[in-house]
Amino acid sequence: MFLLTVYAAIAVCSALLAWKVLRQRIRQANLRKIPGPPSGSFLKGNLPQVYSREQGWDFHAGLLEKFGTVVKIHGWVGDTLLYITDPRALHNITVKDQYIFEETSGFISNNMLNFGSGLLSTLGDHHRQQRKLLNPVFSINHMRYMIPIFQKVCGELRDQLVERVKGGPREVEIVHWMTATALELIGQAGLGYSFECVNDTSGNEFALAVKTLLPTQFPFMVYRMFLPWIVRFVPRPIRTLVARHGPVPRLRALAAIVDVMQRTSTEILAQKKMALMKGDEAVMLQVGEGRDIMSVLLKANMAAAEEDRLSEEELLGQMSTLLFAAMDTTSSALSRILYLLAEHQDVQDKLRDELMKAQEVAGGALDYDDLHNLPYLDAVCRETLRLFPPIPLLSRTTRADVVLPLGTPITGTDGSKITEIPIAENTDVIISILGVNRSVAIWGADALEWRPTRWLAPLPQSVVDAHVPGVYSNTMTFLGGGRACIGFKFSQLEIKVLLATLLPVLKFELSDTKIQWKLSSLLYPSVGNGVKPMMPVKMSLVSEEAG
Template structure:
């Protein structure tokens, strides 16, 4: 009897697995009429191409399609690559609960960060976001300005002590400095915790861990995509046991990074919780004096009704999520902006003049920062052409019809006005493709031109109705999973650029910089796997200390 029962379970399990993974190979799909590139192989489809750190040419080739392209997933699965604005609105706004985060994304983030915003779905995600949304209000951002200025001035002083007083350029790894600064900003303003005084040449262990996260995750991306459900099996203790013994260099490297992030997140949470329990005097002695976002969140959580309150493990999960999402994306966006300014000295000088004319002191207030048109244009253009995240993935939870802004010609020659998308289809959201679409932004869409934001944009931009939450761009996504901290990120970029450009000049290093396609793009030098972006830095001749 028991043997028969076990045989039945095995047969059902194998049947489910075969149906889950191979039914698309044998069942004809409406997606087959959607044009797209040929598969690299049956095993990988186009997956290795879209996940390749050097896959920029493949991503660019997808932009030549009319807003949507069929991709081949692993083992004969079908995927869609989407950047048509009407289709994007359906995916991230109108039908966002049908196009949920892909299984591999959720399970990976759950392992890496815990049950935070990046690893929850549906009502669970909405509950977390409901409590977190007020924390990122404009009113709170205004109160963060003194912290932003203080950290920025420490960065300024640190770089000044490392450049030549005679004005000769000195090579510095600006990616490391941007990462350290972003971590300290999210630490002080976000968590009421200081990671790094920006004094020594050695970054905090947490900064090193976060900067190594994307390269480490990149080594395991293909593995996680091919085995998306493995991380859901068993208890956390069992999964930990498996990971510790998994014979894969990338997995072990990622485990070490995640361990550092998790250990420090728990330490921060316990410190904040203890201070709040001890009362206002203990809170006032902490970094940020209780005005940081995490203190605000903890108070709001304590005051929330029982059904709205987040459990302790989810608060800890938010800490790791805040740090990774707030540090890596913004620091890399700052790094690429400095690189672009170095390559375009006329833009750098124009921006510096605007900054110096607007303010003669050491600190910058909120109203002044948001009133500088060229600074805003430079930030918008960098985030448009060089969005830190190029693509995101969704997975349909049921059959759905995807509308298009204009018909496309199918493989059989017929015109397609909408696409029937079957359940369990992975949809790649082309954030960068949308930002660089010539149909939306014009023939110069691929060029970095801050001036485009100083005059009326093409009518096609407004007509497209791109569903992003920021400047007709998809950089910060949109809908219920839009980047919750995008105002924090914008403010950070503007404060740091103002403080750096008012004191220093930046020119390119003679070393070759390569930007790697990853979950968050990152720069490396001459084939080295270590994230790095050396630049030549000198005191600005008009600086009072020059």
């Protein structure tokens, strides 16, 4: 019976796929003149190249160099996708026509299975309703309350690292510590909950689960388009059985990761609601003293009109989404910054000098305004997030026929000049965050160079004229429009507090271990050809270097 159900599901999915492919090939005929690479295979097109951990870097760079700002690439069985870095086109996709260019069904289904009904799993009015409740807790005024929590957690990290190198220089695996710190930061400031993962060196179950989620899931990206049909036609008990006990080891690992995330979110939410029921005194005794994002959200939800309230399922979804998004992306960004500072000792020394002088003037730890008035610290953060955005690409699909205007005309395969592209409903487009942020046409001949000083002078006119529609520093790092990263200010603050805490006392140098940065849903470092996120660096005390 089980096998019959599986075979029936496969047959239905195959029939639907065949119909979709035939229909789309007819509707996408007007995309034939768009330049692009040949298909890598009849079945999967260029998708294995787009989503390759190692070869993906060269493939993405080649698309920009050979074909320009709009590229046609091949998907499943001849389906056509558009790979886009044109800023005007991106403005239409993320801002002007954002409700036509929605998240793909595969993306939504995937996130619903991973996180529940949170911001990353909803569309349209449902998404706007959730965002409306969340916006106030990510305001600048609320961020100011987070500084003491950030300083406390980062201070615990500093003490742990100092303890490890007080006997002399030592190689330390830094991704573990950045992951633990990012989780503790979002735990305390976001959920009013301590995972105790900075002081507990044994490793936290939830931290390990989130850290390995994307590397485990990434090979399935090629098949994500089938996910909505699987969810629709395969009963949940069968999906769960296959995921947890089926013959695919990676799928079993993914199911275990999701189970840990969902169980943890359920436990934390129960504690938060119990404290609220007991009154303000119980809330004040919690980590964060009731000022954390989740406590504020729960209170706002209780006070909201009935039609605007989030359900229990949605609250759990927000928690899982917050934990994942804040931990993984911040950990990736912090690891990259420390790697670059270890590689560029002159930049590290200059940044350390700026931080120590500011702390001397402030008479101690830096507050919100102090941190945002340090030009070199800001420049290092902006340049790193420009050149190495934690999330390199995102996908959208058209919910209706639409015409996409281009800021820069492209030359068609027949030599014609193309200034706008008619796109049929259900056509997928890839937003290349990496490509826009590294565009030579926008950023100049040194676009691929990590040069923080570019932010200490007026930006080139080409950057201003590009009108990149992102919410952060003329880049697409945190996206733009109604689905821009809601917590990007939170992330920036975390990064700045951590650097201000570590650099005055610790020096970072490259180790002899070869590090490779893998192209995934999230950029991450690993040792050699390994898949697990890892990055050993050599650390020592600044006082020893001075002595």
